[in-house]
Amino acid sequence: MENVTRAAGAGTPFFQGCVGIGVTAKLGGNTSARHVVIEDFAVTRVDSEDAMRSDRRVDMDGILVFQSEESNGTRPLIQRGVIREAAGRAVKVFAPGGGGITRQLQIYRSVPSSVSGAVEIDHQHGDGLIADIDISYSGRAHVSPTTVIGMGSIGARPSGFPYAVGEVRDIRIRDQTGTPKSVLVSVYSSSSDASPREFALTRISDEGTTRNLLMTGALGTYGLVKVTLDKIDINLTISVVVSDDPTQLLRVRARRSKFSRGRPVRIKARHDGAKVFVGRDIGADVDATVEGLDMSRADRSSPGSPL
16 A cells, blocks of 8 residues: 555544555444454555644554454454554554554654654554564654554443553664654543553663653553553653653552663653652652662652552
8 A cells, every 4th residue: 555645635633534554433333343454564655735733634544443342353453564654643543342453563754743743553442462563763753742652542441341451562663863752652541530450561672762651641540550661771851651640549660671871760750841749659669670760759759559
């Protein structure tokens, strides 16, 4: 699939875009594909002719899969593909019936994304598996804020479809831009959902620079959230967790990782980069195998219980 380009002004702001390969559904019912496999593919250049800051420059995605919650469905599988210059997301999946599997991909970006920034792989159902991904950045890739991987959600799961562990592993980032990315992994939630969540990030390397590792939003404010970080080798400039919410129920366990190649970074910061408010920090379990973290008391005002 090559050269899917939308004319300027053709999109509907924040609603309608274009896609290289798509499987769509009428969500909330039984009119979606129950079994989806997309494999051994190549998508090159999905874009819009709208100006960089236009609100019509949205949803120019390489792969898109929407799947409703159905008890006899299987998790959509996207694997063994190459995606070049998808100006929106390289992969967007919404499959709350059990999460999706995205693995064994090569992703290349040198073009800017939409006005709100780029996300390479976006599991909008809040869990699933994202594994064995090579991502290469160059040129104008970070003109708008870049979040490499999204595994967030905007609401509670339907009864019978609880959240599983969200796994992100074996991610290799080559960044030649010289410009920092905004966030490596977003597990963002904006709702007062008390469902317990768990995320495991393992073997993630980044040759470039990123401001924050995790963006959490309201996660850890209303219910327990456990995050395990293992074998991470990256260069952060601000924090491991960025959030303005009181995330006392967020528990982070870090092992065998290096989070900074310069000045140690904070466990948590607000979106403006400042230290967290007193009494609004997270529980951090960090041992001697971890480098690059500022574990001063000022950033652990209410450490809570370790994992």
